[in-house]
Amino acid sequence: MAKSARFYSPLISKNRAFIDMGDGEAAIVGKRRIAFVLFDHFSLMAFTGALDVLVTANLVKAPVQYHVMVVSIDGRRAMSDLGIEVAVDGALSDLREETLDCLMLCGGYRLAMRSYPCLTAKLRAADYAGCLLGGLWNGAYFIAAAGLLDGYECAFHPDGRAMMAEEFPGVTISAQNHVVDLERASCAGANSSLDMMLSIIRRDCDAACIAAIEEVLSCDKAPKALDISAISVDQDLTLPPSLKSALELMHHNIDEPLPVGELAACVGVSRRQLERLFGNCLKTTPARYYLELRLTRARQLVQQTNRNLADIAVATGFVSISHFRRCFGQLFGMSPGRFRKASRKD
Structure with a gap:
């Protein structure tokens, strides 16, 4: 099926990682090299949160x-705050700052705030080369100590804000959980590292790509995480009640889809009103959204179970296997059987 026939709706972010799997990959228009410096007692959660954004962006x-490189000051394994050692790719001295786009310092609650002359020199060289300099938790201390944060706003762990204000009066200490200020980035703790890195890569990625990353990493931030709807819809408190009710009915009627007219009647609006709500709020039609919702469930079953395709077609409301295959191919760029094989390759 031609690509022009693809579906486009808020659910595209739920499936972006799987569209055209193994064939017709999206064009890579640039590369970014990001290095993380790990100190002993670094926050493992802060590090993995930031790293997860980059890995998921590639997915x-x-x-x-x-491209990510992880180093320690001396090239030896770094001990995290949880007592878990993390292997590194080399020492700080191995970094070629002229090849880097971002140098990120990963701090932690028990990290000693002291000077590392080699780190100061590397930070100054990286700044001269045009790198974005970042600090996780209290990692921004070292950027400030190198004289590279004066005039910038900085997020910092609350326990260290008084110290930072005392030692570095030229730095604006923010109460925000993360800050990206021109070529400086910082976050105040473990939970905010993910949001900080998302803010950084917004410079490279469009809104659809960011939504796809958030769909993978932020789906459980709300008290309830639905399995096939999209967080951009689930967590939108501004949606009209009748539209929310229609979405809920769709979600609970995957195997036997309700006609659009019946959906409208169930939520107390006319079919035309329901179509207008979908167009205004979700930029799609009820029929198309419903179809993609069912195909998302089908994708999960094809990918994660051994059920035969005929059973999956019935379970997702398709009256014939040929119609199922055709619709699946329109969205994912390949047949469900081929998709299953591709998704299970090592």
């Missing part, structure tokens, strides 16, 4: 490919 076919 959902971001237009920019992110």
Whole structure:
């Protein structure tokens, strides 16, 4: 099926990582090299949160490919705050700052705030080369100590804000959980590292790509995480009640889809009103959204179970296997059987 026939709706972010799997990958228009410096007692959660954004961006076919290097000051394994050692790719001295786009310092609650002359020199060289300099938790201390944060706004762990204000009066200490200020980035703790890195890569990625990353990483931030709807819809408190009710009915009637007219009657609006609500709020039609919702469930079953395709077609409301295959191919660029094989390759 031609690509022009593809579906486009808020659910595209739920499936972006799987569209055209193994064939017709999205064009990579750029590359970014990001280095993390790990100190002993670094926050493992802060590090993995930031790293997860970059790995997921590559998985959902971001237009920019992110290459990550992890180093310690001396090149030895770094001990995290949880007592888990993390292998590194080398020592700080191995970094070639002229090849880097971002140098990120990963701090932690028990990290000693002291000077590392080699780190100061590397930070200044990286700044001269045009790198974005970032600090996780209290990692921004070292950027400030190198004289590279004066005039910038900085997020910092609350326990260290008084110290930062005392030692570095030229730095604006923010109460925000993360800050990206020109070529400086910082976050105040473990939970905010993910949001900080998302803010950084917004420079490279469009809104659809960011939505796809958030769909993977932020689906459980709300008290309830639905399995096939999209977080951009689930967590939108501004949607009209009748539209929310229609979406809920769709979600609970996957195997036996309700006609659009019946959906409208169930939520107390006319079919035309329901179509207008979908167009205004979700930029799609009820029929198309419903179809993609069912195909998303089908994709999960094809990918994660051994059920035969005929059973999956019935379970997702398709009256014939041929119609199922055709619709599946329109969205994912390949047949469900081929998709299953591709998704299970090592």
